[in-house]
Amino acid sequence: MKSAVVVFPGLNRDRDMLAALESIGGIPPVTVWHKETGLPDVDLVVIPGGFSYGDYLRAGAIAARSPIMQAIREKADQGTRVLGVCNGFQILTEAGLLPGVLMRNASLRFVCKTVRLKVENADTAFTRGYSAGQIIDCPVAHHDGNYFADSDTLDRVEGNGQVAFRYAEGTNPNGSLNDIAGVFNEAKNVLGLMPHPENLIEAAHGGSDGRALFAAALDQVA
């Protein structure tokens, strides 16, 4: 499957993401600059992590109003898979493609460590390589990962199976409501998560628990 990585000024995890997608998918992804107004014909669009526009105003707020976002919105509406990791997750919530918002970590500290994630919904294009309830390792590195939504939205997200991953075993690093680490849109073709699965895909990373997410998103699984 063909994939594209969208690049905004201030991102710094784009190279890790490109390497992961090429390693797992076998095809080098296309890189798309944020000022472009169209996307190439791809099956997966990825917004990687970093600090677009220095997190000015709110994390992801300026990037979410970039020209490329309209094209991403249209692709998402057509069912194309869209994945946002870390700042990519913040951008997708700011753009209204995913519910809720990522606030400053409750500790006010930048957290950079490996956490444990519980796979909450394994019945989607992104998570079918895992089993529901499976616990996986995943690194996090963020200052604004504290997931918040008003109680109606939270009920809806929980009720629709839109929670993809939760921080498990007391590893919630940021104060997220209901330990939420990643959410889907209602149709489950858009996924955002704060942890970095692209940084845990081979032995040299200390593990490969993140690999199954990309294998699934790129249709590399049976």
Added chain:
Amino acid sequence: MKARVVVTLKPGVLDPQGQAIEGSLGGLGFTGVSAVRQGKIFDLEVDATDAEDARSKVDSMCTRLLANTVIENYSVEISE
């Protein structure tokens, strides 16, 4: 026309920065301070035909960019 936008966190939304500021004020010896909440102020100049036009333009700016209405409230003040 000049506009001032004040953006504040909605009641009930956790404000760890406000809490840290409150703690620091206590450390400086300011007793009896509670419920500190941090917000943002934006000052702008807007081309508009009258105050109502300016308010309507700035209101749209607030909902589309300046505030995230999931967690924030905003108010707009217009002056000449």
